[in-house]
Amino acid sequence: MDIAIIGGGAAAVGLLDALARAGTSGPVTVFEPSPHLWRGRPYGPDLDSVLVNVPPAIMSIRHGDRDHYAAWLGARATEHMDERLGHPIVPRPLYGRYLEDTAEKAAAELGVRVVESAVVAVTRAGGRLALRTSDGSVHLADQVALCVGGGRPRDHYGLEGTPGYIGDPYPLARTLENVAPDREVMVIGSGLTAIDVVVSLAARGHTGPISLVSRTGMLPYVWQRPGPYRPRHVTVERVQALGEVTLDGLEGLLRAEMAEAGEDLGALVEDLRGAWTEDPVARLRRQLADIDGPEIGRRVVQETAHTVGPHAWRLLGEADRERLRAWSRVATGVASPMVPVNAARLLELFDSGQLSVVRGAAGIGPNAADVVVNAVNPPPHSIPGGAAELAASLVDERLAAPYPSGGLVPADPRVHIVGDLAGDGPFITSGIPGVAAQGAAAARAIGAALT
Structure with a gap:
């Protein structure tokens, strides 16, 4: 059976790595018109001042292996050490090399073929799916994964074309x-x-x-120095054990996590509320001075927002989702801190x-x-302009459906969506852990379909 992957950035790398580790058989074709294959928009050639904003343990594209990226980085880590953080923070183009190396190894194992054209439509073709590319070619596949990345910034003030x-x-x-x-x-x-x-x-x-x-x-927020503590209450397993998942139930897990460490959730909540009113420079100064603070609360939120968060979000009711959306600016700031x-x-x-x-x-x-x-980030789950025609074809063919808050969800078991285009995910832009987890889930579903 033929597997088609539309897009060749980080999401595709996570999926390919998971397929290779699972020993998946069947021809795999990747469609990517960009000259920067496997890097995507964020990790292409750029200035060395454009840094990866996350410690290595949270940048592994291999789901379930926190050390994969750090092992690849090896001795190069010392050249890019953020002394305050105690961990290497590298230029994004260097992280792009990690993605390239990981993808090329998986591609060699899977026998991947790369087509340097954009897919503009996916339609039904008997019992298979037909992918039409921008050059008019048609390719048949049995399983299709969309890894097209996120949208572009919106021109909120109508400044396009203005000098400067x-x-x-x-x-x-x-x-x-x-x-x-x-x-x-x-x-x-x-x-x-x-x-x-x-x-x-x-x-x-x-x-x-x-x-x-x-x-x-x-x-x-500013990253605090990572410590050895690993969450024991705010985990996917504990969320599943809640039965009916509510925001109050999730808060209870975080409260238990912090209480076990002798901390008060109320103090963390007050700090989060202060983001609306506290002077931003004073807040920055205070957080920079507190990088080595022993408290685990913010560290747990930062880690689990990208690992447990997407799973929990899909189980929450709409009323609880709206409560969280009201705090989206604060939540994004704490879940995606600066180095x-x-x-x-x-x-x-x-x-x-x-x-x-x-x-x-x-x-x-x-x-x-x-x-x-x-520098305004695009809305979560926005459809990239270059993928608009593709998305429309998927909806027209009832292979995918638009999600109320943006993005698409599969409407056919042969279609899989990895990355921010997945409409049922949270409002926080997918970090590498979330993308890697989605890629692993898609690989499992594809593997099951091939057996």
């Missing part, structure tokens, strides 16, 4: 190349993408003023007066600054 406007910042090596060092730069957003922009400007010797403009002005080396650079820029945060921006005009960079 950068609608999509990546790769920063290209978009910042012509930004003169003394220009005033406004960055729309204050999340991890905005921090990449600011830190990269500073690394290029930028001297002009830089402002972060967003509705909330919230900065992401200390970037936090320290930001604080230096704030203290020097070169960088500022502007809260509550209702509108941004075309002459707001010499350069305006759109």
Whole structure:
């Protein structure tokens, strides 16, 4: 039976690795038009200042093997050590090499064929599925996995075409190349993408003023130094044992986790609430000073948001989901923190007066600054523009269905979705652990169908 994988980024790598480890048989074809095969948009060639924002143990593309990436990194880890974090934080292009090496090994075992064309439609063809590519070719498959990545930033203020406007910042090596060092730069957003922009400007010797403009002005949390503690209550097994999964039940698991360590959940909740009102620079300074703090609460939330969170989300009722969505900005900030080396650079820029945060921006005009960079993340589960025609064909053929909050869900057992396009996942952008878990689940389903 033929397996087709649409897209060749990190999601495809996780799926291929899982298929190879399972000893899956059957021809595998990967469709990817990008010249940066296996890297996807986030991990292609770029500036060395664009860093992986996560410690190695949470960046393994091999599901269930936390040491896979660290073992690959080996002696290179010492060259990229974040001394405050106590772990290596590498440039994203180097992580892209890890994805390439992992994919190429799996591809060799599976005998993968790569087609350098985009799939624009999937239709039914008797008992099989027909994939039509942009060059008009048709390929038949029995199992299809969509690994097309996420969407692109939206132009909320209608600035497209305005001189000095950068609608999509990546790769920063290209978009910042012509930004003169003394220009005033406004960055729309204050999340991890905005921090990449600011830190990269500073690394290029930028001297002009830089402002972060967003509705909330919230900065992401700062990673604390990872410790040996592994969650014992906030686990997939304990969530399943709840029976009916509710937000109160999940809170009870976290409360038990923290109580066992002698900590109070109420203190963590108050800290999270403070994100709405506390001065962002004071908050950044406090968190940078607390990297070695012994408390486990935030560490548990950060780890389990990407491992247990997607599973728990699918079991929650809609009312509880809405309660969480109201906290989406805070939840994203704590689940996807910034690395200390970037936090320290930001604080230096704030203290020097070169960088500022502007809260509550209702509108941004075309002459707001010499350069305006759109660093607002796309909505969760948004369909990439390049995959819109493909998504429409899947819906028309009733192979997939649109999900109310965005994205697609399979409507046919021969179709699998890995990554942020999966519509039934949480609002937090899929991290590598979540993508790897989805890839492993898709590999199991494909394997079952082939037997």
